[in-house]
Amino acid sequence: MNTPQLSRRTFLTRTAVITTAALAASLPASQFLTSPAYAADRGPDPVKVREAVRRAKARDKRVQTGKPSRNGWEMERGADEGGNVFTRPVPGTPLAGVAVRMGEVETLLVHVVRRFHYEIDALHKGDVVGWRSPGTVRKGLAESNQASGTAVQIRPGHYPSGARGGFFPQQELVVRDILADLEGIVRWGGDDSKPDESLFYIDVVPGDERLTRVADKVRTWNYTPGRGSGVVVDPLLPNRRSAAKRLAARQA
Structure with a gap:
């Protein structure tokens, strides 16, 4: 049986969907919806998705301390x-x-x-x-x-x-x-x-x-x-x- 071939366009589209799902899970909703990777009228751009993830991680690193206050909140x-x-x-x-x-x-x-x-x-x-x-x-x-x-x-x-x-x-x-x-x-x-x-x-x-x-x-x-x-x-x-x-x- 022949294995169907995926076109490069199809492959990139599916990859973008998976990556976007991962991004949505890793970012607060407010950050995701305002990121350049999100657009309501078209599919996500994989390059912009990666850039949004990079910026979010950099922002977290800049803001978060990894240390709790006395009541347990970071x-x-x-x-x-x-x-x-x-x-x-x-x-x-x-x-x-x-x-x-x-x-x-x-x-x-x-x-x-x-x-x-x-x-x-x-x-x-x-x-x-x-x-x-x-x-x-x-x-x-x-x-x-x-x-x-x-x-x-x-x-x-x-x-x-x-x-x-x-x-x-x-x-x-x-x-x-x-x-x-x-x-x-x-x-x-x-x-x-x-x-x-x-x-x-x-x-x-x-x-x-x-x-x-x-x-x-x-x-x-x-x-x-x-x-x-x-x-x-x-x-x-x-x-x-x-x-x-x-x-x-x-x-x-």
Whole structure:
């Protein structure tokens, strides 16, 4: 039986399809769709596919550190440089934005900042610090989570590291209510052995299914009238206070 011969054109087309599939699996969707290898109206160019892969790998090498922050997320050398950390808007506030890890982490940390603004004290430009360079954080402390884009500091000058008692009792009630709303996925630095009351950070490792579930809950609130950030709640309601107390005991 004769083996059918593949034309050079057919061979290149099939190779391009396979290579493109591999590229799609190796790149975040945003990077793949903006790469020169992708075009909606024609087949991928194998040369451009290889170039896109090369650039993505070079970008990862430039941004990624290969080292985790204290909560297990990889620290990155820069924000807004093609990695996972970008400056994201904080709707309803005068903040220019905050540099955090995109996706579920962004959803939860932005929720914290917005509730702080609406329910604790109004924030102004420069009041929130997100990502910080790995070289500027202490690796053994929770502040290292900022280098992975999984933490924010709210008014760090007002709540200096190592000190407690920076919040009035009513303000701390709201902090506890925010944490309970997020089911402990976010931790307050004020509860750490070396406190940093300005710090709020993700307290689960990458891939924890609870992160996705709680982020989905917050997204639903954001699109539901009468729910989410901007809708002031009473943290003294019995069910909310009980949930906050249980979480505080668990995170102590």
